[in-house]
Amino acid sequence: MQFKEVIGQDQVKTHLIKTVRNSRVSHAQLFLGPPACGKLPMAIAYAQYINCKNRSETDSCGTCPSCVKYGKLVHPDLHFIYPTAKARDIDKPTSKDFIKDWRELLLEQNQYFHLSDWYEKIGIEKKQAIINARDCNDIISTLNYKSYEAEYKVMIIWMVEKLFHSAAPKILKILEEPPDKTLFILIAESQENIINTILSRTQLVKFNPIADDALQESLEAEGYDPVLVRDAVRVASGNYKEAKRLVAQPDAESQNYTWFINWMRVCYKGKFVEILDFVNDFARVNRDAQKGMLKYGLRIIRESLLVGFHQDDLIRLNSKESEFTSRFHKFIHAGNIGMIADEMNRSIAHIDRNANPNVLFLDASIKLAQYLKK
Numbered sequence: 001m002q003f004k005e006v007i008g009q010d011q012v013k014t015h016l017i018k019t020v021r022n023s024r025v026s027h028a029q030l031f032l033g034p035p036a037c038g039k040l041p042m043a044i045a046y047a048q049y050i051n052c053k054n055r056s057e058t059d060s061c062g063t064c065p066s067c068v069k070y071g072k073l074v075h076p077d078l079h080f081i082y083p084t085a086k087a088r089d090i091d092k093p094t095s096k097d098f099i100k101d102w103r104e105l106l107l108e109q110n111q112y113f114h115l116s117d118w119y120e121k122i123g124i125e126k127k128q129a130i131i132n133a134r135d136c137n138d139i140i141s142t143l144n145y146k147s148y149e150a151e152y153k154v155m156i157i158w159m160v161e162k163l164f165h166s167a168a169p170k171i172l173k174i175l176e177e178p179p180d181k182t183l184f185i186l187i188a189e190s191q192e193n194i195i196n197t198i199l200s201r202t203q204l205v206k207f208n209p210i211a212d213d214a215l216q217e218s219l220e221a222e223g224y225d226p227v228l229v230r231d232a233v234r235v236a237s238g239n240y241k242e243a244k245r246l247v248a249q250p251d252a253e254s255q256n257y258t259w260f261i262n263w264m265r266v267c268y269k270g271k272f273v274e275i276l277d278f279v280n281d282f283a284r285v286n287r288d289a290q291k292g293m294l295k296y297g298l299r300i301i302r303e304s305l306l307v308g309f310h311q312d313d314l315i316r317l318n319s320k321e322s323e324f325t326s327r328f329h330k331f332i333h334a335g336n337i338g339m340i341a342d343e344m345n346r347s348i349a350h351i352d353r354n355a356n357p358n359v360l361f362l363d364a365s366i367k368l369a370q371y372l373k374k
């Protein structure tokens with residue numbers, strides 16, 4: 001990964017390049033920012049730049065032996081730690097056990113993905129994944145070896161929020177006084193969930209969501225229709241993975257829109273026969289699609305409230321949705337949004353627990369019918 005492949009985030013890039021050029025690479029840095037905004041690709045691009053034998057003022061060369069190994073994520077001095085759980089026949093999991101899956105996912109997804117994509121990749125969607133004590137032992141033993149060939153050994157700890165509390169003390173010392181020429185890059189989405197003793201030992205590098213124009217340019221360069229891209233970017237809030245999902249599957253999103261407005265319509269009219277028709281049809285759809293519609297609905301409800309408050313700068317809706325919410329917003333207000341959102345979140349949780357969809361959606365529809373009239 002070269003800096004030029006990281007989407008947007010120019011300020012962070014400039015800052016990181018400067019640390020290398022001024023020989024002021026801090027040995028433990030925390031890359032903090034929202035999901036899929038480019039923290040992981042930036043960490044890899046930074047490590048590649050540091051170790052490039054032929055770097056320019058702005059980027060690594062991409063062709064020296066170090067860069068080639070970095071490109072395939074197989075450099076012997078590049079290490080990754082990430083959350084895992086018991087999976088397949090692995091009883092005492094560590095990051096090492098899943099390195100093949102990890103590399104595959106990074107290469108498949110161009111290094112932009114969500115925690116849920118990782119869980120899905122290794123089949124632990126329903127489990128609590130952590131960075132465990134064995135991982136912490138591995139960090140210490142790995143870094144105590146001399147580097148094989150690179151100038152810097154790099155340890156990237158992804159989603160450090162998942163570091164198991166009682167395991168954390170193991171790595172405090174090495175984080176504070178690492179062996180010479182070692183770089184820790186910790187990656188996280190929420191500062192509040194990071195153990196304080198870890199937080200205080202790192203230098204913070206803050207990421208914002210990807211700027212809309214950078215996201216637009218990148219997806220257009222991938223060959224997507226500029227009109228579709230514009231709508232997707234408006235909705236994705238600087239999240240590459242989400243924007244990509246929207247442009248890659250415009251039909252799925254348009255299907256969510258249709259389902260959701262039909263659902264709201266029958267709920268508001270409150271005619272039992274119509275509600276029943278909707279529920280009978282929708283109950284046949286697969287569970288992921290049902291959850292997709294509910295999540296979509298949660299977003300539209302939230303945006304509708306912003307429409308009602310005329311928060312034009314904050315609103316993120318595509319053109320079709322803008323038209324719908326220009327009328328629908330009248331039914332969403334501070335007095336009912338909490339109840340509506342709770343009901344929809346509860347429905348998502350019930351779907352995860354394999355509830356009967358007919359019962360679930362009938363029940364939810366009757367409640368929403370009441371809430372919308374409040």
Ligand SMILES: [Zn+2]
Pocket residue numbers: 051052053054055060061062063064065066067
């Ligand atoms: Zn190079």
